[in-house]
Amino acid sequence: MQILVFGLNHATAPIEIREKFFIPEERIGNFIEDLKGKGLREVVVLSTCNRTEVYLFTEKPETDIKVLISSMVDFLKIEERWLEDYTYLLKNEDAYRHLLLVASGLDSMVIGEPQILGQVKDAYRIATFMNSTGYLSNKIFHRAFNIAKKVRTETKVGYSPLSISSMACEMAKRIFGDLRKKKILTIGAGEMTKIALKNFKKEGIEKVYIVNRTFANAKRLAEDVFGEAYPFSEMERLLLDVDLVLTSTGSEDFILKRDSILKIMKARKFRPLFIIDIAVPRDVEPSVNDIENVYLYNIDDLKELSQRHLSDRMREAEKAKLIVEEEVRKLPLLLKQIDVKPLILHILDYVERIRKEELRKAFSKIKDLDEEVREELEHLTSSIVKKIIHPHIELIKKNGSYEVLETMSMLFKFEEKYEKEDKGGQ
Amino acid sequence: MNLYFYYVAFAFYLLSSFFYLLYFAIGKDSIERPGFFFLFFASAVHLFSIIVRYFEAGYTPITNLHESLSFFAFCIGGLFIFIRHMYGASVLGSFVLPSISTIVIFSLFHSVEIRPLPPYLRSYYLPVHTVFSFLGNGAFFISFIVSIIYILTENYIKKKKIPPYAMRLPPLELLDRVNVRCISIGFPFLTLGIITGSLWASIAWGSYWSWDPKEVWSLITWLTYAIVIHRRLLFGWKGRKTAYMMILGFFSILVTFLGVNYFMGGRHSYL
Known part of the structure; x- marks a missing residue:
């Protein structure tokens, strides 16, 4: 059995390409079904805005990977030349290491960010739901979750909030201290906004106002985050009232310009205003930051800050990588533990020997046996034995847990001992 | 006698400053607590020294630079206790306490002896005017920091x-x-x-x-x-x-x- 990972991430592909590879959660099931139809058995598909990866567990890597790649090209309607330029294919130790790094947030754009573990868990959950996990994938993923937990508890990699929205929250607290009596206005209603708003909600922000060009979207987001939706025309009025502004529209031009913000600040008597612009292209004219008591942060500012936060976290990341390496070294053992081939061969050989032996006895008793009958008996016994033994073999292949393997070894007098599984991360 | 208590207060101010500086360097709340505790003691002893001096001198001891600086330091400490209580901005202590200690040291460079009160200062306005002024100065000192x-x-x-x-x-x-x-x-x-x-x-x-x-x-x-x-x-x-x-x-x-x-x-x- 081998572990493969095929895909791309923020380090190998620019956002335009990553977008093309992105598979929305509701379509991952379809993709897995497609792959299963083509003979792949254990696959887990992870797709976030920073990466799309397929984890493949297989006995025949060469053919399966070809199947996977061609299905991916068809399913996502992507150009084949991109595969060569932007994707990676990792095997066994490398693949396992990669999974561990991803799950513990060490492969993220912002190192140590906590959201990725949840995303990996979701990907795995979808795969189990689609019945595309097996003994090896179950085991590997569970161990990865344990390692991610271990990295989190034993190092300070994920110690302080690091993702973009957490950084925005952190800065808001630098300005306002307690956010509990603050109000935020959101312009735009995208997915990123939702994550950010949930973060602010966690900090106890009092009111969330949402405006959007398409009012229905504002309303839907408002329901999601317990905010209040207003028509776009209300924006200026709301700007007088709020303390924070979060913008993330798809607009090509600036939505908030220096002049209008200056006017608003005068009307607010220069009560501080924190503007977070996470839109690309930007929604807020950069010179707005020069206005007194206005603090404008765009997505690059926040990214840079969270990276800088990193310097001492880098050391922690090194520690975390040691934990990962230690686990990776266990992989050959893990694979060996569940290398069921010898057992299956033994069982087949074992029953075949019995069959042959019994047949020989029978033939020696019955004399002058017709060649045709002899052949028919061979055939018959062989078929009976196969039918009886088939469920056993299937059981071993599908659920090769320690108990099953041991029982089978006992039943069929298999000498080699299976080692008891050691729990990952302890 | 009043000076003896003043020195004790000074020692407490120094201890408090030490903990507040350590608090700023390390950032653990548990270090701030002893700092505040010592500040509280310092203020109490300081107040006592002022009262003792009042009885020893026979007038409100805010008449020369030594006495004024001492009272100024006392006001700053008291106001900081109030502000920390109201707003919890305990990190300010890391700046306020060393300042108080410095002012106390400064006050000791000036003549500490009790002199007879000049006739034109003998008035009920002496305590009123000086206490008001230094409370004001103390508040503005904190706002300066x-x-x-x-x-x-x-x-x-x-x-x-x-x-x-x-x-x-x-x-x-x-x-x-x-x-x-x-x-x-x-x-x-x-x-x-x-x-x-x-x-x-x-x-x-x-x-x-x-x-x-x-x-x-x-x-x-x-x-x-x-x-x-x-x-x-x-x-x-x-x-x-x-x-x-x-x-x-x-x-x-x-x-x-x-x-x-x-x-x-x-x-x-x-x-």
Whole structure:
């Protein structure tokens, strides 16, 4: 059995390409079904805005990977030349290491960010739901979750909030201290906004106002985050009232310009205003930051800050990588533990020997046996034995847990001992 | 005897400063607690030393530089205890406590002996005028420190470059609130100090106002803080502008308090 990972991430592909590879959660099931139809058995598909990866567990890597790649090209309607330029294919130790790094947030754009573990868990959950996990994938993923937990508890990699929205929250607290009596206005209603708003909600922000060009979207987001939706025309009025502004529209031009913000600040008597612009292209004219008591942060500012936060976290990341390496070294053992081939061969050989032996006895008793009958008996016994033994073999292949393997070894007098599984991360 | 207690208070101030500086370096709340505890002790012992000195001298001991600086330090400590209690901005202690200790050291460089009270200071206005004035000065001293921190903090937030220690400084809005609180404490006291001083002058010197350097500078100080209040209410001079004005105001206090004593002479110089 081998572990493969095929895909791309923020380090190998620019956002335009990553977008093309992105598979929305509701379509991952379809993709897995497609792959299963083509003979792949254990696959887990992870797709976030920073990466799309397929984890493949297989006995025949060469053919399966070809199947996977061609299905991916068809399913996502992507150009084949991109595969060569932007994707990676990792095997066994490398693949396992990669999974561990991803799950513990060490492969993220912002190192140590906590959201990725949840995303990996979701990907795995979808795969189990689609019945595309097996003994090896179950085991590997569970161990990865344990390692991610271990990295989190034993190092300070994920110690302080690091993702973009957490950084925005952190800065808001630098300005306002307690956010509990603050109000935020959101312009735009995208997915990123939702994550950010949930973060602010966690900090106890009092009111969330949402405006959007398409009012229905504002309303839907408002329901999601317990905010209040207003028509776009209300924006200026709301700007007088709020303390924070979060913008993330798809607009090509600036939505908030220096002049209008200056006017608003005068009307607010220069009560501080924190503007977070996470839109690309930007929604807020950069010179707005020069206005007194206005603090404008765009997505690059926040990214840079969270990276800088990193310097001492880098050391922690090194520690975390040691934990990962230690686990990776266990992989050959893990694979060996569940290398069921010898057992299956033994069982087949074992029953075949019995069959042959019994047949020989029978033939020696019955004399002058017709060649045709002899052949028919061979055939018959062989078929009976196969039918009886088939469920056993299937059981071993599908659920090769320690108990099953041991029982089978006992039943069929298999000498080699299976080692008891050691729990990952302890 | 009063000096003995004063030294004990000084030792407590030093201990408190030590813990507050350590608190800033390490950032653990458990280190701030002993700092506050020692400050509390220092203030209590300090107050006791002032009371003892009152009985030993027979008059309110705020008449020369040693006594004024001592009382000034006491006011700052007391006001900081109040502000920490109200706003929890305990990091300010890392700046306030070393300042108090410095002022106490400074006070010990001046003559500490008890001298007979000059006749023109023998008045019920002595305790009233001096206590009001120094409570005002104490509040403005804290706002001076708060304002410096505000400007530094605001600067890094605007420039988006955050040095690691900066994460321990209080949030901007809290600093601004403390500043406003300092004005709302300091300004009435300053006003009362000037009014009582003027009433006292009319009795002691025969006129309410005689444009003596100390009087001129206290008027400048008063106007500076009056401008802050006026602008703030009307035009929203929040945050940075308030902070700059508070720093300016404190320099004016320094001139009024020390500059006049050391360099300008006039009827108000009491060394």
